[in-house]
Amino acid sequence: MIVGAGPRATGLLERIAANAPELYSGAGLDIHLVDPHPPGAGRVWRAAQSPLLWMNSHAEDVTMFTDETVEMAGPVREGPTLHEWAGLDGRVFADRRIQGDYLRWVYDRAVAGLPPGVTVHHHPRRALRVGGPPGGRQQVWLESRPRPLLADLVVLAVGHLDAELDAEQARLAAYAREHGLVHLPPDYTADSDLTALKPGEPVLVRGFGLAFVDLMVLLTEGRGGRYEGDVYLPSGREPVLYVGSRRGVPYHSKIGYDWTGERPPLPRFFGPAEVGELLARPEGFDFRRDVWPLVEKELGFAHYHRLFTAHPERTALAWRDFEEKYAAGDAADRETLVASAVPDPGDRLDLAALDHPLDGVRYGSHEEFQEGLREYIEGDLGRRHDARYSADLAVFLGLLSVYGQLIRLGSVGPWWHGFFSYLASGPPGPRLRQMLALSRAGLLRFVGAGMTVAAEDGVFRASSPTVPGFSAEARALVEARLPEPTVGRARDTLLRELHADGAAETPDGLLRVDPGDGRILDRDGRPHPRRFALGPYTDGRAPGAFTRPRTGGPAFRQNDATARAVLAFLRDLTRPSDAGGQEFRVPGERAAPHEPTGRVSASSGRERPNPQGFFDQHMEGSST
Structure with a gap:
């Protein structure tokens, strides 16, 4: 089972399809995808979002396909970049819905490329918990489903996590409730309810990266304003944004020219x-x-x-x-x-x-x-172009x-x-030009570096040492950044309970995985033979699920290694032994009750551990 059906899961499916002819020749394989959002696009790249939201990469710099620069054991399967597939100008910053269409096409191509006998099932639900012993089938409980799905392996590819509020955010939220203020905690901006941010009123914004860019777009063009050249023409429905951050400056602009000539021979001093x-x-x-x-x-x-x-x-x-x-x-x-x-x-x-x-x-x-x-x-714009x-x-x-x-x-x-x-990984150059236009129009005000926010006198008040003596106050505060990928505070019950059951967490809150193949580690550093995890919430986090062509694609390398480990495990699971032709089982494995025969399942579930801990859980439940 693969929990998550966005670009990371799609990339894993592509690698399973590429490696299966070499590594898996079983009679059948069921792959279950669990995600309430559409396969391929997932949550971030779904069609149901504003067309004003762009990618922050040129269309020619986005690919989901491997090439010879990826260090991996599996075969290269080349494919088109976003701009080649969509017929776009390579220098365009496509909107996210177009990228979602591309990801759906990649997903469909990956499914079509699977060998005969391999079937993919999509469950448009949330996975709630995963359980089962390391030596037996895994169980995955799904939302609104009374009985778990069973799987021989589980791969978590859940993407960016929603998180419970940390101590500071909880304090600010409580203050906002007590005084009738607006507090929007860290979130994926496209999912935030911005209706409480009123026209003409000041809004404090902490965060000056890509989440802020989305917020800026949705509160200006998204409310009817428009640009004429370098001038912004307001609709009158915009709030006034006071923005600051640790650095006090926006992320650097995307570079606006092409590479020519010799590339630096990398790695040289760090390889x-x-x-x-x-x-x-x-x-x-x-x-x-x-x-x-x-x-x-x-x-x-x-x-x-x-x-x-x-x-x-x-x-x-x-x-x-x-x-x-x-x-x-x-x-x-x-x-x-x-x-x-x-x-x-x-x-x-x-x-x-x-x-x-x-x-x-x-x-x-x-x-x-x-x-x-x-x-x-x-x-910055001048230099980066x-x-x-x-x-x-x-x-x-x-x-x-x-x-x-x-x-x-x-x-x-x-x-x-x-x-x-x-x-x-900064914004497109045009977004920084829009910042300049909004600043000149008085709708965007810069606070400075080391921005602090105080909740006092019935308002939020922001200040920075960049401008001594200045402060801005407002009845609304937006934390313009994604939640920290802290497994212990994940709003997702699957990950939170996995952590509670003994999965290891790094000091900064990431799920620990084996760097070789992505298997989840317990607190003694032991890899779970049947559970894997890929994505930004792990300590194997890569720059992104897709990347610029011909740059090595670390996520592609990880996907390939995990796909090969999954296929090899499933192959060995069904390989007849030398004695009596019995089904092969990994050491310590017990047959699950009511286990179906004839097909291997890559799907899953979870239950409470017994006192012996993470890797010695008691198995129960029915098969599907």
Whole structure:
């Protein structure tokens, strides 16, 4: 059974179809998909949402298909990108409903590509819990269904999680109820009820990433406003948004030019050998102390390789000499080298300054800051659409390479994912131009970095050290970000009870999985033989379920490994033994009562553990 039917589950189905001819030749296989949303598109890419909401990638940079750059054991099955399939201009930012149509087509193609005898069943319901012993069939209880489905294996591919409120959000929500205020906690913006945000009234918004962009669109164009060039013409139904965040600036614009010439040879300083050395350390590793210096060196190498090979007139040293010294030096040596070999500071990579552009910056008034941040956004747009700064695109490629390696390390803490998203997964350039137009129209006001929100005097009040002495107050507060993927606080009962039954959680709340094949780990580090998990709520989280072509696609690699593990397990489960032709069972497995014969099922369920814990649960229930 696969719980979830969105792009990650679709990618797994595609890999099952690709690998089945090699690994599975059983008489039959039933694959059960459980998701209340349509297969392929799932929740995020469903058709029932505003056409104003775009993807944040060019159509030519979106694919669901593998190529020779993906490191995997299974066969490559190439297919069209979004723009090739839809007949779109490759530079277009398609709306999410078009992406949903593409994902449904990929799903249908994957199902059609399954071998004869393999059948897919979609259950448009929520999965509530999963149980069963590691040595027997699994059970999955579904909403509005009294008896569980049985499965030999379960794969969780549930995507982004809704979460119960943390302590701060619960306090703010209680204050809002007590004083008649509006508090919208972290959520997927397209699912939020925005009707309580009234025209003309101030709204505090904490979060300046992609969730904010969606909020901005739905509260402006979504309420009848429109753009004429760089001018916004309001409908009169818009609230006034006061936005701030930890950094105080929006995510960097998507890069608006194409790659030409030689790519940096990645990985160079942070690859499989370095990851292997980190994993082999008996004392473990610390991200900031042991991993980040390697990442920083790798990203710098990508940046300077491009600068020296594509723009040599802006350097003062031959690339070969620079590369030799860069490779041999420590961080201080590299800083000295760059200062002497790269004359223009604007051509140097300063990751700390990129991450905290407003650190130590102070403005004398709120209005001065509005002008200052508009200049910052205009500068970002100019640079990210100018091929003279193509070293920025090389850093993007470096970030993708690094992410692919970090997945092998498991959880490295929440900071990295936010940093990656800020630099590499920002909004389309046109969205930043819309921000500028809304700012000039007075409907978007910037608060600053390190934004804090106080609940006092019957209102919410926001302030930032960027503008000393300024504060904005409002009767509405929106937390413009997705909920943290914390398994222990997941609103999804399936994951919460799985965690309660002994599935391991990282310190930052992610479900621990085996980095090799995605099997769920218990708190002693033991992999469950029949339960797998893929997606952003695990410590094997990848940049996305789909990716830019020819960039290695870490999610594709994971999907392939999980598909092969699933098929090999099911193959061995039904393989006759040497003695008497009996059905093969994994060590310790007990036959389930009323178990059907003749077909293997990839479906599931859950029940309370006995005192012996996570991997010794008592099996009961009926088959389907």
